Amino acid sequence: MLIKNSEKAIDQVIDEMIRVVKSSKNEIFNISEQARHEYDTLKKELEETKRLIIEYIEEGDRLEIDMRASRKRLAEVSKDFVRYTENDIHQAYKDTHQLQAQMTVYREKEADLRKKRDDIERRLVNLYDTINKAEGITSKISVVEQYLADDFFQVNELIETAKEKQAFGLKIIEAQEEERRRLSREIHDGPAQMLANILLRSEIIERVLHENSVKAAIDELQSVRKMIRSSLYEVRKIIYDLRPMALDDLGLIPTIRKYIANLIDFHQIDIDFVFLGEEKRLNDKYEVALFRLMQESVQNAIKHANPTLIQVKLQIQKKNIIMIIKDNGKGFDVNIKNENSFGLVGMKERVDMLGGELDISSKQNEGTTVIIRVPDAAE
Template structure:
């Protein structure tokens, strides 16, 4: 429960962080777009301002020539004052004054335009830097957002997987204890009871023989032999459940044939077995692991699928051991997580231990297909 609470709390924190980062990303994008719009306006204004500066420069140069010429004329009039009328002298003074005033205005306007041009260039450079930084920040925020959405999701998956492994570990311990109790009961109720009966019957044989009843003693001996055979069968069955001896003696394929045949007869379910490849021996660890994987898949089909037909296909090629276990049972939805599905978890753990691949394809009402691929040397 603590792990669930922690996961929910972590999900809430991550969701809040994602929301804040997404809003920040939107704000950065808005700032960047506004800066771009302002930049476009300023660049257009700069073009116009530069054109005005050029016009003022041309006008300034033209007026300076006119002022120079007017001053020359004024100097000439002043030097030969007596040659010109009062009106001519007045006109020369007025013209020169007007040209000087106009020149001063043009020079002042040119200076203003130059200052405006320089200010526009500074603002454009600053806006370009702002846009550059905004784009860089937006890229970093996108990385953070992807990290939150993907990598933190992976963290949740890791936590969930760790939780499953913890539960699976506890289940293994429980299963071990339950298996010990089962074996203890089986030995107590089976071979132990039979051995006790054999001991009692052997004493009865001894008394019967001593009393002179030879035929009765022989009959008791036959009964004792029958009990010994039954006890031996029970012991072998218990040993087989723990680990099939045929696996060490005969190998994987013959052991699977015998196991599936026995299970089919015992459960009254039709189990078909197909094998492709040479019946070669492989490393014992692979034989044991693969036998247990097929055993678990078949047991799941028998216990949960309510199947009437189970098809087991095994292929052994130069690279992989491949098993397909298909049933015509009721199926299930693999997307819906089932509580206490430790059989599948155990299969997944065993396959991952050998760096293999486990694929489960099932649909409600359409049976289940289990594909196991284990690479081996």
């Protein structure tokens, strides 16, 4: 009875997870549609505002021409007291003042419309970004939903006891929440901040161009280009963290080569990759695990060791796969346990799942070497 109740409880947890995922996807979709509707409305309002600006500019220019003619007339009347009467002079003053007042009103309205146009354009940029992000998140949630709906129930059948099911379910929930927190931090600290800076810089460029300072505008554009490049790297890194698409399409070795090339380009650090053996596809779980192990090791070296050279070696033998990641960084004392070293714990768990061995050797100022051995598992 206890086992049945436990099984029923974990099934309810899974059903609730699926329900929450579907609900979240619908909410994000509604946000996307609302943003798209507002975007279309603002687009029309922007076109109308631009049209009005042109009208006010043309009318203001016409009034300016009339006012110059009126001022000329006023000067002419004021000089010739014999030819023109006091009423003529008074009327000339009145006409000039009226034209000046009208032109001032038109110029003020033109300035207000320009401010409105700039505000609408900024809102359109933000809405466009919101729409793209919402669509991207919806796509990712769809993948998660499909996984939960199909694969989770198969995993559920493999867990023999209610205790195992409960522990596994809690671990999955904990991992999902941790992944959400990590992605939230990375998007907030990376692409979101970069995009905000790019938007601000674009406004600076617009002001600089209005001031006819081409050189300053070019300097700002070069700075924006660097920000865009950095933001693109951060987005690619997040995608890689989720799951590199090349891993499914091309396999482990090409994906490692591409990943390392991106790291070299961004960090300007020497990373050597050597592959020995027959280049073949491995079992999917092996390819994912080996890529994550390599990724974690290299990222740890870059983040913590400050190396000038990282060497990655992958060898596929008849019965074993050996991966070695070595750096010449500052190293660390392997005997001192860091309670926050979740990355190393995760690496050990991945290797254990593959039935392999993980050996990490390091000394202060002498670099670190990570050796991973797992049994071969070709497709």
